[in-house]
Amino acid sequence: MAEITAAMVKELRERTGAGMMDCKKALMATGGDMEKAIDYLREKGLAQAAKKAGRLATEGVVDAYIHGGGRIGVLVEVNCETDFVAKTDEFRLFVRDIAMQIAAARPEYIKREDVPEHVIAREKEILAAQAANEGKPEKVIEKIVQGRLEKFFKEVCLLEQPFIKNPDITVQQLLTEKIARLGENIVIRRFARFELGEGLAKPQGD
Incomplete structure (x- = not known):
């Protein structure tokens, strides 16, 4: 088995955002294979997220995002379990990323069950x-x-769209990773997207 060095642990932490001890355990469990260690951490995160999925999430943030000099606007509500997590920079950045996703990718529903x-x-x-x-x-x-x-x-479903900042993962996978990292259930509850002039009849030229 390859020696697990501090540099390897640091690299895995930078690539996944997982804690140092979790990164070391993942590398030890996979014989120092970086890609397998990433998969190991992702699977662990999925398992942790599945356990938290049924928990009540009544705190959170309503965020507004305006794009294109006021041509597109998004309002989104994302819930978590505690006010403490709601106030963290990581949670707020996640909410902002979701608002940007909605502005750019124009989803109509959150999940396929909503269609x-x-x-x-x-x-x-x-x-x-x-x-x-x-x-x-x-x-x-x-x-x-x-x-x-x-x-x-x-x-048309937000959770199934490729994430605009990393198209290798879906918004659902991003959400699952955040649940695992922040240790609370997180729910994208609702959103509204407005685009200037949307639905209005355009004036006809001469």
């Missing part, structure tokens, strides 16, 4: 018609629709 049944049914109809127009065989259309529906959820 109304009639919206899903309409999307399936459109996708099936598209596949038929492309000349796809009847027997594979349903499979194609399911695949494209997954893409639809990734576009």
Whole structure:
């Protein structure tokens, strides 16, 4: 087994944000393999987050983010369990990142369970018609629709979108990591996104 050096522990800490002792344990458990140690910490974080998911989160922050010189505005409420965590820089930075995500990626819902049944049914109809127009065989259309529906959820559901600051992870994975790091359940409760002139009829030229 490779010797676990202080430099390795420091690198793992910088890459994951986990505590020094957790980083050392992860490296020892994976024989000094940096990538496996990252996976080890992520899995541990997922397990910790799953345990906390059912806990009541009634504290938190409502944040406002204005972008593009006042052309786009976002209001978002993110809850945690205690006022102590709500006041930490890390939690507030996370909330700001979520507001920026909403401004940039235009989600319509927080999670796929929030998407109304009639919206899903309409999307399936459109996708099936598209596949038929492309000349796809009847027997594979349903499979194609399911695949494209997954893409639809990734576009319109905040938690399934790639995180704008690190597209290798989803917003859900970012949320899970924050729950593990801050030690409390965190819930993105609701948001509103406003874009200047959205929904207004544009004046027609001569």
